[in-house]
Amino acid sequence: MNKFIFPPFLKFGDLVTVIATSGALKELDAFEKGLEVWRSHGYQIKLGSNWNTRYGYLAGTDTQRRQALLEAWEDPNCKAILCARGGYGSARLLENWSWSKQSPKWIIGFSDVTGILWSLATENISSLHGPVLTTLANEPSWSMKRLFNYLEGHEVESIQGTGWGGGKALGWLLPANLTVATHILNTLLHPNLEGAILALEDVTEAPYRIDRMLTQWRLMGIFDKIKGIALGRFSRCEAPVESESWTVEEVLSDRLQNLNIPIVSDLPFGHDGVNAALPIGVTVELDSDRGTLKILT
Template identity: 70%
Template sequence: MILPPSLQPGDLVQVVAPSGGLKEFPAFEKGLEIWRSRGYNMQLGSHWDAREGYLAGTDQQRRQALLEAWENPHCKAIVCARGGYGTTRLLENWRWNSVSPKWLIGFSDITALLWNLAKTGISGLHAPVLTTLPSEPDWSIQRLFDYLEGHPLPPLKGQGWGGGQATGVLLPANLTVATHLLATPLHPPLDGVILALEDTGEAPYRVDRMLTHWRLMGALKGVRGIALGRFSQCDLPPSSLSWTVDEVLRDRLGDLNIPIVSDLPFGHDGENAALPVGVEVTIDGDRGLLNFTNKNA
């Protein structure tokens, strides 16, 4: 996996909106200010404020903005404005042209871009988008910039389910987006990976349905470990006859005989620790740790 060069203050960073239409304008401005306060030259990509239904412009407009940023030789990183829905639409007949690699930063719906970029052998960063960055705690913001600027990542601590230790390639994702990439040409190989999964707004039975789909496809057979982040707004009211989302995760993943760590600080509606895509990590299911080998350039 190729790691793009580390950033340094003064670098040009372009903002693109490849997914849902922008609506959180105050948070957007605050996110820009955080990046600028770190010394970065922030440039808004073309059509950043376009709207086409629930999308941030037409497919052609969003493809154009992403391509312009990717091929700009002066641009050192691309930060996505927000998630939502729409990035998978851009990947039909899409090719990452051969240019010097640069950081692509985002999460949630941006999973599709991160996974497809990883399939070409280039690492990205599963991390806050511009509109969620202002709500991050200081340590999470510092973690994001530390990694991009070449500093090592400290381990993340969660709840260990047992299973010992395993080393593999980290592949972070939104569960819903990743599920809809399975059996398409877009996703990277899953053998030898440590999956890092999160989601939001999915009822327990829908999480059950997705994970059962993974099981039936055999998609989990080569996975060496699973790191679970936050599954926010996924539980139904107590009056509903339903398992909790935690019970579903235990039921669908607990018998895989691999290290699993849950309650890690990443995902929607809370702390969203930066996770590099395609780097080697070690997961410790007994101690509840996700450790990074820190080979950042």
């Protein structure tokens, strides 16, 4: 099992830095509410150099976004990096990128931020798959508590979904947005998945697209390396009106059921609803009889 480097846990009064790794910021009201959540928990906020920069659909040029990430990563006073939003673009800024392991810190985000999280995982550096600033204020209280509890070094409870049967699996946790992860397979951003428990979610992808992506993973032999699959929310993944199609649930069953590994679906993470924090690299137990995902270490 991979041995991950875990950044220091956060303390009341720590400084956290906000950057936009992907798409340009549009949801200013939601962004301000997310900042207030962090302030209300006692953290100081620093706005990174590109938090409100725009370059087409990106939050600045690749150079500007790389610089903002580098400044935050190397700032000794910064204890965590908060991603403003998802969108698209994280893979672009990671071309020819390398991570310093001297003073790792938490990076928190999901969706397109998968590129950043997976890049860190190639260096066995842990990060946190969780709400970005523009979605944070919509989280229920238990999910917010889970986020801060984990970052501050406290235990977090199991999350509950629907078990598919097949017993338990132990492995290291690797969450991802399915579409973003699919587009970085077999690149320098693709970590070694041996022994992983994948946690997958997606949004606004038609069922046949989910089928196509999962078929690619099957053809690449990736599912032969992993220990289990935790499925979150696949929101707004409906077929076009009046088209003949499987549902996304039927696609997931068709493409995954016969892998003979533990699978749990309907777990509370992803877009358009509660997005429970999932740390990368921790050892977890996936119980496909009880339908639970539990962090062990």
